[in-house]
Amino acid sequence: MPPTLASLLRTSALKLTVLAGGDRLDAAVRWVHTSELDDPTPYLEGGELLLTTGLKLGTDADALREYVYRLADAGVVGLGFGVGLGHDSVPEPLVSAAEERGLPLLRVPRPTPFIAISKAVSAAIAADQYKAVTAGLEAQRELTRAALAPDGTGALLSRLAAHLDGWAALYDASGAVVAASPDWAGRRAARLGGEIERLRARPAPASAAVAGPGGADDRVEIQSLGTGRHPRGFLAVGTAERLDTSARYVVHAAVALLTLSLEQSRTLQDAERRFGAALLRMLLAGETGHARTVAGRRYGTLLERPVRVLIAEAARRPDKGEHGDPAVALALLAEQAEAAGARSAEPLLASLDGPRLTVLAADGGGVLAACAEHVEAAEVLAAGLSAAAPADEVPAAGSQAERALAVAHRRSRALVEHDEVGAGSILPLLGDDAVKAFAEGLLRPLRDHDATSRGDLVKSLRAWLSRHGQWDAAAADLGVHRHTLRYRMRRVEEILGRSLDDPDVRMELWLALKSEG
Incomplete structure (x- = not known):
């Protein structure tokens, strides 16, 4: 512990005496x-024991009172008054003012030099x-x-x-709690998501001190882990009091060890990601047998169960630039998928290839649920998710995800x-500009005919197609004889040359008519 006024009073060689503020002697003396x-006061920082002989203080009660109050307001923890030079005894107004303000006042006898204190x-x-430092080194060895x-x-x-007499929690890069000690600390650590999110935006290493979550009395310090631009994890510690020097040594040692562990595993993780990406490409190419042989037991029963394919890339919305960088969001989506897989012990395959992320995971598991949640929240991504399929049908699932x-x-x-x-309708897809352009070009000869001649070919064609080629029903809808309708349909064929x-021609004509409303 740092020195206090009480420890100085116990130093018999100094022969100090308490004249006021005896209930505040446990204050630490910084200098x-x-x-x-x-x-x-302009030359003080707070926490000092100020020594004086009072040569310039005089005996005026008001001046002495103002002197004491200035010192107390400046954060001085004690005043040592040396007697025998300017004053034979400590002035009574000084003692009264110190007692009134609660400032410890110590009498320093003439034989005790200030330098000794x-x-x-x-x-x-x-x-x-x-x-x-010694305790910190021992703690480092233990850690x-x-x-x-x-x-x-x-x-x-x-x-x-245990060293901090508090709690500690480790988060992954996405801000999810990976481990906590004691066990109850996991719930408390999970409520710090907002603080983790703010710290993630700052390059590592970075730290923040916050009040305990949920109205807890503890004080929490959070440290980012990693040496790159983006943190690879976070460490949070909660204690009842502010960390002292020894405790900070312990925390710094833990940060160093966890960062070293994360950085050393980066090469292994990168190799595993490349392996998984290559395996995913084999499955998408239909090489299921080779993929099973290469995977062995590494991915458990992933290839024996129904799986889904998710493909995500930057959204093509005009406002996407307002909400962040899609490349960063894709990288974070990949991390979210890995973190979800680690939490639920679910194997997955992922490939981040430039501006596109492809993920293959078990149907109904936590990985795809976490991916969907992140895509919805990111605002700068778009994703397609296939139906469930066995591993042998992954190529088809990939095509479904593309569509x-x-x-x-x-x-x-x-x-x-x-x-x-x-389960939806194809009609909303007909609003695409390319489809409208096709419809306009296909129907233009008929509209040009209707604009200059009699016949209402477009209207007649619509009625005939809507009645599935039934002459009597379509003619009745138009209010014309069926022979008139037959003549008009022959003119349609002549004008279009089709x-x-x-059935393909009828389909194209019907879709063209529907695209125009």
Whole structure:
């Protein structure tokens, strides 16, 4: 512990006596300062024991009272008054003012030099710092041993929480709680999502100190982990009091060990990602047998269960630039997928290839749910999700995801599932400019005919197609004889140079008519 006024009083060689403020002697002394100025406060930082002989103070009660109040307002923890030089005894108004303000006042006898008090405080501060460093080194050794245990992260957090007499929690890059100690701390740590999100926006290393979540009395400090631009994780510690020097050594040691662990695993993680991406490409190419052989047991039963394919890329909405960088959002989506897989012990395959992310995961699992949630919240991404399919049908699932993604872009949606596309209507897709241009070109000869001649070919064609080629019903709708309608349909064929007996021609004409409303 740092020196206090009480510890100085217990130093018999100093022969100090308490004259006022005896109930505040446990205040820590940060330093000793000697001054004979009547206002030394411009040269103080707070936390000092101020020593004076009172040469310029005089005996005026009001002046002495103002002097004491200035010192107390400046954060001085105590006043040592040396007698035998300017004053034979400590002035009574000074004692009264100190008692009134609650400022500890110490009488320093003539034989005790001020330098002796300074040396005592300096030695005590040095001893406290040495003790903190020694304790910190021992804590580092303990944390290092814990980090080398089979459950290195959990053991390290447990030792860290014990050293701090508080709690500790580790988060992944997405801000999800990976581990916490003690066990109850996980719930408290999970409520710091907003603080983690703000810290994520700052390059690592960065830190923040906040009040305990949910009205808790503890004080929380959060440190980002990693050496790159984007944090690879976060460490939060909660304690009842502000961290002292020794505790900070312990926290810094934990940050260093966790960062080292994350950075050392980066190469392995990158290699595993490349392996998974290559395996995913094999599955999408239809090489299921080779993929099973290469995967072995590494991905558990992933290839034995129904899976889905999700494809995400930057949204093509005009306002997407207002909400962030799509490349960053895609990278974070990949991290969210990995984090969700780690939490639920779900294997997955992912490939981040330039501006596109492809994810293959088990149907109904937490990975795809986390991906969908992130895409919806990101505001700068669009994604398509396939229907569930066995591993042998992954190529078809990939095509489904592609088509669903195209619909998401067309409809300015964040996420579209293939089942939703199949259950919907094709008519909204006819609003595309390319489809409208095709319809206009296909029907223009008929409209030009109707504008200059009699016959109402476009109206007659619509009626005939809507009645599935039934002459009597279509003629009745138009109010003409069926022979008149037959003549008009022959004119349609002549003008377009296409046969209405061809179902593809009838389909194109009907879609062209529908696209124009």
